[in-house]
Amino acid sequence: MTLFHVSTPFVYDTTTLMTATTLMVSVGSIGLISNFIAMFVIYRNPLLHNTFGLLCFSHLVSNVGMLFCFTTWPVAMILNQDNDLAHSLAGKRFGQFTIIFWWSCIIAHLAISINRYVSIVFPIKSYIWFTVPNTKYAIFCIWLVGFLVTIPYFWHETCYVAFNAHTFQWTYAENPCGQFLSLFDFIGGVILCSFAFTIDMLTLFRLREANNVIIQSISPNITQSQMMGLSTQTAVEAAKRRKTEIRFFTQAFTQCIVFCICLLSFHIFTLLSDSIWWQFAMVTMIWILAHSLDGLIVVLFHFRFSLCKNKRLTSTMMLNSSTNRVETTHAPAKF
Numbered sequence: 084m085t086l087f088h089v090s091t092p093f094v095y096d097t098t099t100l101m102t103a104t105t106l107m108v109s110v111g112s113i114g115l116i117s118n119f120i121a122m123f124v125i126y127r128n129p130l131l132h133n134t135f136g137l138l139c140f141s142h143l144v145s146n147v148g149m150l151f152c153f154t155t156w157p158v159a160m161i162l163n164q165d166n167d168l169a170h171s172l173a174g175k176r177f178g179q180f181t182i183i184f185w186w187s188c189i190i191a192h193l194a195i196s197i198n199r200y201v202s203i204v205f206p207i208k209s210y211i212w213f214t215v216p217n218t219k220y221a222i223f224c225i226w227l228v229g230f231l232v233t234i235p236y237f238w239h240e241t242c243y244v245a246f247n248a249h250t251f252q253w254t255y256a257e258n259p260c261g262q263f264l265s266l267f268d269f270i271g272g273v274i275l276c277s278f279a280f281t282i283d284m285l286t287l288f289r290l291r292e293a294n295n296v297i298i299q300s301i302s303p304n305i306t307q308s309q310m311m312g313l314s315t316q317t318a319v320e321a322a323k324r325r326k327t328e329i330r331f332f333t334q335a336f337t338q339c340i341v342f343c344i345c346l347l348s349f350h351i352f353t354l355l356s357d358s359i360w361w362q363f364a365m366v367t368m369i370w371i372l373a374h375s376l377d378g379l380i381v382v383l384f385h386f387r388f389s390l391c392k393n394k395r396l397t398s399t400m401m402l403n404s405s406t407n408r409v410e411t412t413h414a415p416a417k418f
Contacts, residue, residue: 111154114375187229
C-alpha cells in the first residue's frame, strides 16, 4: 500500500494477467512454505523455546496471514478484472485483515528488537522483564493493537482498503477517511520501523561489551583477579551465550533491514515511475517478497536437518531470555 494511486482504467490481455498472478502465487507460495518451515524450526529447536522464539512465532503467523491475503483474493480479482466485486464487502474485509496482519507484523518487529537489546545489554533484567508469561501477554497486546487500529474499517462504506484489479495493488478509499487511514498507516509504519532500526543499531554498538556484561552477570561481586581465574567451563558457557545472542540479533537485524527497504519501496521508489509494472513490483510484489524473506531468514539462521528426526526432545529449554536458564523436562517441545 502506498500514498500513490493509479486511477486510470486498464485493459489487459490474458498473458499480462497470467504473468501478474503467476508471480504473486509463485513467490507467495514459496513464502508460505518458508514461514511454515520456520514455525517448525522454532517448535523443534530447543534454543528457540524462549521469549525470543515466542515473538518470532507470532511474527511468522502475521507473515502467513499476509501471504494468504495476497495469494487468494487479489489473484482472483486480477483474473476476474471486476473492480465492483473487488470493492465488495468481502474485498474490504480482506483488506481489513491485511491491515491487522501488517500492524501485528511491524509491532512484533519492534518487540523483537527490544527483546534483543535488553537480553544483550541488560541480561539480568531480561530474566525479570522477558518472562514467558509476560511475553505471551505482550503478544496478546500486539494482536489487540493490530485489531484496534482497524476499527474504522468496520464503517466499510467510507473507510476501507481494497485490492484494485486494474492497478494490481491495494488502495484506500478515495475520500477523507481513506486519506487519513493511508497517512496513519504510512506514518505509523515509518515510526515503528525507525524505532526498531534505531534499537538494533544501539544493540549493534553494545555487542562489543556484551561478553563482559554476561560474565559479570554470573557473579556481580566477583573481583577482577577472580575473573581471570574463571574456569574454562564458565568461559566456554559465556562464549556460547554470547554467540547465541549475536545470532539472534543478526537474524532480527536482517529482518528489520528487509522491512525498511519495503517501506522505502512503498513510499519512495513508487514515485520514480507511473508504469503499471513498476508500481506492481514496488508495491505488491515487494510486499509479498518481504514477508516471504522474513520466514526464509529464520530458516537460514536456525534450520538443521537433525530437527527433522522423529524423536522426543529430552531437554525443553524454556528460557526467560536467550541465555542458558533451562528447565529440563522429558516431553516433546511445547510452548
